Amino acid sequence: MESATGSRNEYDVFLSFRGLDTRQTFTDCLYEVMKGTGVRVFRDDDEIQVGQNIKDELWHAIESSKIYMPVFSKTYASSKWCLKELAKMMEVTSRSNGTKEILPIFFDVSPGDVKLKTSLYKNELSNHAKIYEADKVKAWEKALVEVGKLKGWKPRNVGHGRLITSVVEDVLIKLNNRNKILTKHLVEDRKQVDAVIELLGINSGGTHSVGIRGIGGIGKTTLAKVIFNKLSPHFDCSSFLENVREISRRSDGLVYLQKKLLSSIHRSRNNELYDVDCGIDMIRRQLSNKKVLIVVDDMEEKDLLEKLVGECDGLKSGSRVIITTRNLSAIRNEPKTILDYEVKEMESDQSLQLFCRHAFGKDFPPGDYESLAREIVSTLGNLPLAVEVIGSSLSCKHDNRALWIEVLEKLRKAPLGKVRESLMISYEELEKEQKQVFLDIACLFVQEDKTYPIFMWSDCNYYPNYAIDVLLHRSLIKVESDSKFRMNDQVRDLGRHIVQEGDCKYPSKFSRVSTHEDALNILRSKQGNEHVEALKVRGHTFTDEELLNLPNLRFLRGTGLNFVGNFKDLLPMLRWLSWHHCPPEFTATNFCPINLVVLDLSSSDITEKWGGWTQIQMAKKLKALDLRNCKCLTRTPDLSNFVDLEILILAGCSRLITVDCSIGKLQLLKTMNMDGCDSLKELPEEVGYLESLREFIFPRSSKLVTLTESVGNLKSLSSFSVKYCKGIDKLPNSIGGLVRITHFSIKGCEGIKKLPHSLGGLESLVKLDLSFSGIESLPDSIGNLKKIKVIDMGSTKLKSLPDAIGQLEMLEELHCPECLDLSGEVPNSIGNLFHLQILDLSCTRISGLPTTITYPSHLEELHVRDCRDLTGEIPDAIGKLSCLRILDFSGTCISRLPATISFLPCLKELGLKECEELRRVPKLPSSLISLVLDAYHCEIIPDLSNLVTLDHLDLSFHRYKLKAPYQLEELMSPWKIVESIHQLPSSLSTLHLTDIPPPQQFSNFMNLSSLSISSCSMAHLPELEHLKKLRELSIKVCPSLERIPDLSCLKSLETLYLSELGSLVAIQGLEELESLESLQIICCESLEGLPQLSKLVKLKSFELHDCQVLQAIEGLGCLQRLKHLTILGCVSLKRLPDYPRFTKLDTDWKEPETSSAD
Template sequence: MERGMNSRASSGLSFEVFLSFRGPDTRHGFTDCLYHGMVAAGILAFRDDESLRVGERIGGELLQAIEKSKIYIPIFSTNYASSHWCLRELAHMVECASKSNGSKEILPIFFDVEPIDVKLKTDLYRQNLSQIRKKFRTEVKSWEKALIDVSKRKGWNLKKDEGQGNLIQSVIEAVLAKLNVRYKNVTEHLVGVDDRVEAIIKMLDPESDSVHFLAIHGMGGVGKTTLAKVIFNRLSSQFQGSNFLSDVRESSERHGLVYLQKQLLSKFLDSRSVNQIHDTDGGINMIKRVLCGKKVLIVLDDMDEEKQLKSLAANGNWFGSGSRIIVTTRDKSVLKIDVESTGEGPVKSVNISTYEVQEMEFHHALKLFSRHAFRSDSPPDDYVSLSEKVVSTLGKLPLALEVTGSSLSSKSKEFWVDTLKKLEKAPSKEVQKTLMITYERLDDAQRQVFLDIACFFVNEDKTYPFYMWDDCECFPNNTIEVLCLMSLIKIKDGNTFWMHDQVRDLGRAIVREENFKDPCERSGVWNHREAPSILKQKEGSRKIEAPSLGSRGDILTHDEVANLRNPRFLEANGVFLVGDFNNLISNLRWFSWRWCPHEFMATNFHPTNLVVLDLSHSYVSEKWIGWNQIRVATKLKVLDLSNCEYLRRIPDLSTLVSLERLILEDCRNLIEIDPSVGKLKLLTTLNLKGCDSLQELPEEIGCLQTLTEIVLPNMLHELPRTFGNLQSLLTLDVSYRPINKLPYSIGGLVKLRRLNLSGCTKIGELPESFGELQSLVELDLSLTSLGHLPNSIGNLKQLKILRMTCISRITKLPSAIGLMEKLEELDASRCYNLTGDIWEIVLFEDPRLIIHIYI
């Protein structure tokens, strides 16, 4: 709940600050900024609401709000004294302050008037009072006295200050000092943080006695520190002591860990005691001794190494019960807390959690940008379109929005347009500097993978690139985990690379800045428009190792490829290859040649180190002469032939002995799989989905003992007799295929976990070997023509789910079903001919077993 209040729900609360102001003068400007600044600082502020002004007297919630507040801030504006309500509030504030024995205080702000005006020494307020004197004759005298009284008090005069922002900060700091609250400065333009702050505070559970560690993580510039400051300001008064340790990463690099330990303890000890620390072990011992009995709130901002945490807050037993330790970081892996007892003092309950800061919602981003660019919550009508384009380009990153918005303030439209063009190519220098901190922590392999993703693989499936990076010794499993932990990338929808637009643009800017003027001198080219001119140059393009070239119908010649420096990645979709390519692509690992033409006009192609070949949507057939060149790629691991509609038969692939993935999805005219597929001893994935003309598989399929995944065509009539030899197969889905029986060898699928036979209306029985599927966890027999289940089904000791809905021929279940020790769900609904007492059939020895039965 927001701590500032201006609604009827406020009546039961005590307030720290009451703001009195003339609405038309300052409500939507200065007062609004001051109010939200106080809320962000954790101050319980009351902002007057016209709906509370009922009748001619102060009463109800408004009266209570004044009487329960500790500090009164009247904001004297030009028309303040023309409002009898403002004057009534002021008089009541003076009365409450005078009776409080010093516990209440008035801090006036002279917004666009001078103290001499409020003292009634000029015509400004005297004229205001004369206009209302006739109607409020009995009260004016007390109002005049209140004005003169408050005009003598020390406050702030906006005309003498540098600006509203500085004045607001000064007011907030003074209020916090009087309330004895520690405070961290935050931007006056807070937008879209309330929900995030509430979510984090809920995670922290301030009322709990456990010691709670929380990592606020996310990419650079996303607003982690701002959130931590707001939370610190909100919660610090609830703790015996608190400290916000800023810029831990930078301080560690410049001054070392001992300096950080001293900074941490400086809020709890005098300088003499702190200076007794001479090494990290001494610092750790001092932290334990001083803080183990205190309920503290500590923020460790911008931490990037585990050793920093180990020196400052490695164990929950270092701190008193109810303590909260907040870490902001780009790398959430640094939050490695020892939850075990150290043997020192009583063991405390320790909780560890993480909160990822996401990019802003668009309407919040536009509001934040507008506040910096226009000093308002929304852009002027003639700047709406431009503003929305800038915000979209910036990827809703707070740092980028603030920096760019400020730089565009009061600038011409021409300047805006030029800035937008620059932003479309690269982030601003200040944003780049922030994001580069993370990039510079990567090793060479991690940088290579990061740049590849930024240039070529955003929103692409991660499966194929892994093979390339693995062959280039970039250790992709470890590298991708590091990039995710450091908030540079995410894996979305299970398998797709995602990267924030500003991070993507940073990666491309890094490649671009290898040579800003000459694309030929860069390692990667992702812009198709730049590619043709680069390839035609005789010098300079030898640095390029990852080009994305051309478009359908273009010609790529021997001479043009010769200008490249042994590319490891080549994207040439729809391009004709022409000429002698002898030794030109020996380093190539990835070749995307989608829409490959039927004519193959290259000689000595020989991609001997190729690991990924994408020929999807191509015009190749089994007679394509390019197969002779492809067969030499003995290291090839991925061959994608999906949507190759001219392909009727798979050519001999027996030389591709390293192949692991063969994708033939939607090859609608494919009628035959060449028996040579049985030679692919390392094949793990065979995708035949959508191969509607393929009705049978060769017996040699049974030789693929490493196959873990097979997606079968819709019109498959039978499984080969050798199918049970696929000992590594994990999932088999033959649902709604015209298969009339399963081969007896099916029991050989010893690792099979899921089997779906639903909709196979021609299957009338299961082989007795069915009970040998010892790893089966889920089985769906719905809509089959089964008349009975074999007794061997009781041997399926791992089975948890058995679905057999709508089987009209089945009349009873075998008693062996009672032997399925792990069965959790049995769905026999709409088996209308099923007879017998199912409860007598399903007899389990373990009475603790819960089974859901649907009949």
């Protein structure tokens, strides 16, 4: 656990010991155990960094610690530093009013030795008296005597293990911080820790509760422990109640948990409780006057929280409660709000690190095991529990690669036993229908859209919407914004294991058969297979006899299938048929699956004359017909019998010319997708009869030149999107009848020059997208769109903004970038847009901003980048935009920014790049996070040291533009700028400097992740050893630079760009950059050599240009991740380097010609 809080570390315990006696033995074990419980321990060899003042750091550590623990050993008193520490401890303790205490350990001495009643320490003090002042030795003597009187531990008759356990328990109680022990292999996910802490709102008042939710084994409890250990010191008392679900099911479980909670609060085990109600009353009384942190781990029943913690309103202000659960329902329906946090899967790199710590005892795998380790981690689904179990099981088997491969194969077939047991808890609590839905998703629908499965499940009476909600609550599935099912790999494998656990040798017992081989075995057996409900197979010709043996088949998916025979009364349960690459001929008879609700014939060679249409017409319950990519279809078939159809997909039917007029019979149709129907010439009038149609994706067809007037009858349509139909030159006037649409787009319709006046009738419209169309003007009726929030007119032919724009009282975003014909001043009516948040006029020809621009008090972003006609001074009133976050004047011809810009309290980003007329930059607001400033022509720029939150600085300065000395008192010279930069906050993450020398040292920028130095005349750059977090480094156009600092300390560096460094001879430390992914070395004419590069194991791209004296490149052959290698203009290179087989090489290198003797 980290101990840093603020700029210097704070500690719980200060360990004072004689290194020669106990450093490698007792003290080391004590330190590690305390650290493992989350106690912040100071030990001088770990905590004092090279270059720090030893005394200052020691004294700070003592002042900040709560408990002092001197370990008295035989030579303790011979060390002047030990005695100095002890005297300082006594001094701090004496003035602490009881908040600090000393807990001595008499390791191999007696208290009498320490109290100077024997010669052991007396003799050492006598020796010190010969060297040091009498007052100092007297103070040491007094400290020894006083501490010797204190009660402490005497390990002589106790094993070290038991003693350390006792010491740590006592420390935790005294710290009132019952820290939870965490595995030494912990890989802390700081993003998730920070996210939960933010939800808890530690710095705010009131009481807050957060539920940490996720599947078994995903790390809920570990996350809660990490947060508990971090936060508990900030509370009066804290308690962590583990395994609540399991313990509460015991007869005395609730009373036991209540006692445990009370003992944590009282630090006493004597809490007599007679029943649960007694416990509730006592807890309520005890928690009302203490600021508490309570974790309730693994809670499944929502009423447990009240019995354990009581009403959250009854807790003292500042108290916080954390619940971990597998089930969202346990926290969702509470009368008071419990914020929900769903634990994310570990990122791949974190999972690999965790695996390696268990398997190899270090953070990275050996090179020859890397790919295998990554495959194992990927197969485990980044589930921490699974990663830990497998990693530990392989920890002593590094020399048995065959075993590792066997383990991987086994994992691919079934989940781990321990993981399976954990996940089965959630599965077993599902109802019968919910289990069916869960198993279907695991075996059939991972990464698939939920719409079609819901049709099938509804017809099977599985109540799918409720079932999906339950599965979501239990974190067994996820449904993200794309409406696709997601499932952790281990959860998926659990579902598949449940389906197969009857007897893996006999697939006929499986309810869902998803492998081609198993499916063929079932079909060939010609036996009754009533268990089979779902089948996936490819390239098979079904006979009626085969399907007779599958009476309960409800799902059939296959590619290149065929049906031969008489199928009368067969497939009575079939709800879903996916028949991809269906042949153009249909020979089956009586193929009438009457209960079919989903028919997917994607990518088939069928036409409107296909023989299967007449038989499938009997499927009157059909809900979805998917004909996407049926490229032989020129006309849709007769659809009149599919009266229940809700979804019709024709996307990618590139030869479709006509839509059959029977389309008008589909009164329940909700979705029609014709994207990619490039040959469509017209839509039938009957399209206007589709009263239920909500989503209509029009074709992007250049041949579609008109839209039928009946389109205006689609009263249920929620969005109207006709994109990139370049043949359409106007919209029907009836478009105003689409009163329910919220989104309207004609993006890319270059032929449409104007909009119909009826557009003003779209009373529900929220977003209007006209971007990349041919629109030249807007109708005045646009002022009637009272609900509209977003208008995008980017890259159109728009010439001016109408005054009517000011009537859009709910407008929040107005985007007009790249409107090259948009000129003149912005209309004054813009000031009426009181809800406006974003105004983007970038790359237009606007010439002025009205004073009313400051009236929209909610304006957050103002973009006028590259508006070359925008000149003069910006109005002073801009300082009134109190919500403004982003202001970009880059590429304009403004001459002055008003001083009122410093009054903008929320301004985060300011762009002033290439403002060639700008002469003065006033004082900038301290709220800035990002500043881009070309000061090439500025006479005055401000001191930057007040930018205390700055994160990104891109600064260019032309050293030849300095003005007359009369401005010297205000002028910022390059060196003054450097001094100003050095005072910027340590949180700065991006620093780009052009024509400005870098600061003399980077010690203040330890959080820098991107550094760029350009056009610098210095011969040497400052050292980089402090930039531990640097990921990108660019040094270019520095012709005098003879060497760059040693790079070996940049362990996080991913990108290195070196260009036009004419004097550079060598690159020191390049060979140690194990995180480097991209390396570019360009026009370094004096570069004589490169180090051996074999350690750059993550390198993906290497570009070498015009390094004319470079003769060799070594070490690329083993870089398996290297995908791109470019070597151009390196004329002295003697040979091409070895490189991996799959690396793409781009080079102009030619082998030197060799002359033979005559």
